Amino acid sequence: MRRILITGGAGFVGSNLCARLVQEKENHVICLDNLFTGRMVNIEPLMGLPNFEFIKHDVQEYIDIPCDQIYNAACPASPPAYQQSPTNTTKTCVLGILNMLELAKKYDATLMQFSTSEVYGDPEVHPQVESYRGCVNPIGIRSCYDEGKRCAEALCFDYHREFGTKIKVIRIFNTYGPNMDPQDGRVVSNFIIQALKGEDLTIYGDGSQTRSFQYIDDLIEGIYRMMNTSRGDFLGPVNLGNHGEFTMLELAEKVLAMTGSKSKIVFRPLPGDDPTRRQANTDVAYRELQGWTSKITLEEGLKKTIPYFENYCR
Ligand code: NAD
Ligand code: UDP
Numbered sequence: 001m002r003r004i005l006i007t008g009g010a011g012f013v014g015s016n017l018c019a020r021l022v023q024e025k026e027n028h029v030i031c032l033d034n035l036f037t038g039r040m041v042n043i044e045p046l047m048g049l050p051n052f053e054f055i056k057h058d059v060q061e062y063i064d065i066p067c068d069q070i071y072n073a074a075c076p077a078s079p080p081a082y083q084q085s086p087t088n089t090t091k092t093c094v095l096g097i098l099n100m101l102e103l104a105k106k107y108d109a110t111l112m113q114f115s116t117s118e119v120y121g122d123p124e125v126h127p128q129v130e131s132y133r134g135c136v137n138p139i140g141i142r143s144c145y146d147e148g149k150r151c152a153e154a155l156c157f158d159y160h161r162e163f164g165t166k167i168k169v170i171r172i173f174n175t176y177g178p179n180m181d182p183q184d185g186r187v188v189s190n191f192i193i194q195a196l197k198g199e200d201l202t203i204y205g206d207g208s209q210t211r212s213f214q215y216i217d218d219l220i221e222g223i224y225r226m227m228n229t230s231r232g233d234f235l236g237p238v239n240l241g242n243h244g245e246f247t248m249l250e251l252a253e254k255v256l257a258m259t260g261s262k263s264k265i266v267f268r269p270l271p272g273d274d275p276t277r278r279q280a281n282t283d284v285a286y287r288e289l290q291g292w293t294s295k296i297t298l299e300e301g302l303k304k305t306i307p308y309f310e311n312y313c314r
Contacts, residue, residue, distance in 0.1 A: 001026060001027070001028040001051070002026055002027050002028065002068050002069065003028050003030065003065075003066060003067040003068050003069075004021055004027050004028065004029050004030065004067065004068065004069045004070075004071070005030045005032060005065055005067040005069070005070045005071070005100075005103075005109075006018055006021070006029060006030070006031050006032065006070075006071045006073060007032045007033070007059050007070070007071070007072050007073055007074035007096065007100065008032075008033055008038065008059075008072075008073035008074035008075060008114070009029075009030075009031030009032060009033050009038070009043065009054075009073070010031060010033035010035060010038030010039060010040060010042050010043050010054070011033065011037055011038040011039075011042070011073065011074075011077070011179075011181075012042070012077070012175075012177075012179045012180045012181065012216075013073055013077075013114070013172070013175065013216070013219065013220075014031065014033070014038065014042075014071070014073040014074075015031075015038070015042035015043050015179045016177070016178075016179055016216050016217075016220055017071060017073070017220055017223060018031050018043060018046055018052065019045070019046060020220050020224065022046055022049055022051055022052050025051065027051060028051045028052075028053075029046075029051060029052050029053070030053050030054075030055060030065060030067065031043055031046075031052070031053070031054045031055070032054075032055045032057050032059070032063070032065070032074070033054070033055075033056065033057075033074065034056060034057060034058040034059070034074075035056065036076060036081075036088075036092075037076045037077070037078070037081050037181060037184060039181060042179045059072075059074045059092060059095070059096035059099055059100065060091050060092060060095040060096060060099070061099070062099045062102065062103075063099070063103075064103070064106075065103065066107055067103065067107055067109050068107070068109050068110070069109055069110050069111075069112075069227060070100050070103060070104055070109050070110070070111040070112065071112045071114070071223070071227070072096065072097060072100045072111060072112065072113050072114060072152075073114040074092060074096050075089065075092050075093055075096065075114070075145075075148075075149075076089060076092070076145075077116075077184075077186075078181075078184040078185050078186045079142065079145075079185065079186075079271065080184070080185035081184055081185065082144060082145045083141055083142075083144070083145075086141070086143075086144035087144070089144040089145055089148055090144045090147070090148040090151075092148070093145070093148025093149055093151065093152045094148055094151050094152060094155070096152075097113060097151075097152040097155050097156065098155060101155060101156065101159045101165055101167075104159075104165050104166065104167070105159065105163050105165045108166070109166070110166040110167070110168065110227065111156070111165065111166065111167050111168070112167075112168040112169070112170065112223070112226065112227055113152055113153065113156050113167065113168070113169045113170070114170060114172060115149050115152065115153050115169050115170060115171045115172070115237060116145075116146075116149050116171060116172055117171055117172065117173040117174070117239070117241065117278055117280065118136075118142065118145055118146045118149060118275075119134050119136070119146060119149055119150050119153065119171060120132060120134040120135070120136075120275075120278075121134045121135040121136030121137065121142075121146060121273075121275065122135050122136075122137075122273065122274075122275045122276055123135055123275065123277065123278065126277050126279060127212075127243075127245075127279035127280060127281040128239065128278065128279065128280060128281060129239075129281045129283075129284075130171070130236075130237050130238065130239055130281075130284055134150075136150065137273050140272055140273040141271070141272050141273060142272075142273045143273075153169055153237065156169055156235075157169075157235070160235065166232075167235055168226055168227065168230070168234075168235055168236050169235060169236035169237040169238070170222070170223060170226055170236055170237065170238055170239075170240050171236075171237050171238065171239050171240065171241075172214075172219060172240050172241070173211075173212055173214055173239065173240065173241025173242065173278065173279075173280045174186075174187075174188075174211045174212065174213050174214065174241070174278070175213075175214045175215070175216055175219045175241075176188035176189070176213055176214075176215065176216065176301065176305060177215050177216030177217070177301065177304065177305050177308070178216065178304070178305065178308040179216075179308075180305075180308075182309060182312045187211070187248060187251065188213065188251070188255075188302075188305070189309065190202065191251060191252055191255040192255055192259065192302075192305065192306055192309045193309055193312070193313060194263055195255050195256055195259040195261035195263050196259055196261065196306075196309060196310060196313045197263075197313060198261065198262065198263055199263060200263060200264050200265070200266040201252045201255070201256070201263055201264070201265045201266070202266055202268050203248050203249060203252055203265055203266070203267050203268065204248070204267075204268050204269065204270045204271060204274065205248075205267070205269070205270030205274065206249075206267065206270075207247055207248040207249030207252065207265075207267070208247050208248075208249065209247065209248055209270075209274060209275065209276050209277070210245045210246060210247050210248075210276075210277045210278060210279065211245075211246065211248070211251075211278050211279075212241050212242045212243060212244055212245050212246070212278060212279045212280050213242055213244065213246065213251070213298050213301065214240070214241050214242040214280075214294045214296075214301075215242075215294070215296035215300070215301030215304065215305075217296060218240075218242070218293075218294040218295060218296050219240055219294070221292065222238075222240040222285060222289060222292050222294070223240070225289040225290060225292055226238060226240075226289060229289070229290060230288050230289055231288070234288050238284050238285050238288060238289070239280045239281060239282050239284065239285060240280070240282070240285060240292075240294070241279075241280025241282060241294060242280065242294040242296075242298075243279065243280065243282070243293075243294070244297060244298050245277075245278075245279040246298060249265070251298075252265050253265075254298065254299070254302065255302065258299070258302050258303070258306060259306060280294075282294065
């Protein structure tokens with residue numbers, strides 16, 4: 001059996017990854033999570049499976065688990081969640097990756113770090129390419145996450161250079177889909193729930209800021225290819241994101257049209273350091289991951305996601 005450790009496995013991305021990997025019978029999937037933002041409901045369908053286990057644990061503390069592969073996804077990802085206790089966020093990023101790197105080093109496992117487009121900060125280069133070094137405010141309200149993730153990337157490459165640890169680094173752009181926490185405050189979940197409940201859709205700022213939104217299935221395929229089929233000497237970082245670039249106003253209008261909601265759009269203050277523009281350049285992923293692209297359009301992805309939230313609102 002191949003022993004696979006997924007930290008943050010009860011969260012949105014982690015639980016979708018667990019579900020994908022348990023399908024291969026040669027995999028034994030160990031989901032490790034302290035349930036800070038993760039939810040048991042996300043992994044309930046997997047709990048009885050013989051090749052799945054759950055361990056409640058905080059990655060800030062070392063744990064010895066023999067394994068062949070590690071996916072380090074543990075970290076709150078929505079701005080309200082990671083800003084709730086910024087010091088906890090930085091510690092999760094930094095102590096978490098240190099503990100996982102030690103584990104990878106001990107068992108000669110391959111470690112994949114779940115990094116983020118936030119390492120580019122409020123980017124001056126558009127769309128963002130991996131070689132761009134970013135424009136991050138080191139003392140702002142997003143820095144606990146942005147700098148925590150940047151430090152985690154640095155540690156991965158230092159462990160690789162110093163100890164030969166096997167690492168892979170992915171930079172994930174805004175992703176959405178089933179198993180998102182309906183209350184975690186990210187824009188796609190907020191807008192869909194507000195529309196379904198007939199509440200006002202809250203746009204922060206004037207709604208001209210942009211993001212590229214990726215449906216979860218495309219991300220999981222990219223993660224799978226990066227771990228299993230990319231060249232051993234391809235470490236990343238690699239962007240995994242969609243090309244479609246939308247303003248928040250366009251997103252709100254799309255959600256209203258697709259839910260048939262009569263909700264109104266209202267404008268609220270823009271939080272500090274909110275990136276103005278974001279769009280993934282995925283040429284590296286296409287080249288290194290056998291032609292991978294994020295194929296599912298925003299409209300197709302929302303069509304699959306709205307029923308998930310309808311279920312929640314019922
Ligand atoms: P999420 O909040 O749904 O999941 C994060 C999981 O990590 C949760 O289950 C949470 O309980 C767990 N966790 C947090 N702190 C922990 C700790 N100290 N010890 C153990 N577990 C802990 O977020 P997500 O969207 O699933 O994000 C997963 C990963 O992908 C994160 O590392 C995030 O930074 C990265 N990412 C996600 C996106 C996205 O759009 N979803 C974008 C960029 C990067
Ligand atoms: N946003 C918004 N209304 C909301 C939630 C978020 O307008 O109810 C905006 C937010 O200010 C940001 C964008 O939507 O400009 C994406 O926010 P999200 O929290 O989903 O992700 P991130 O900012 O980390 O890209």
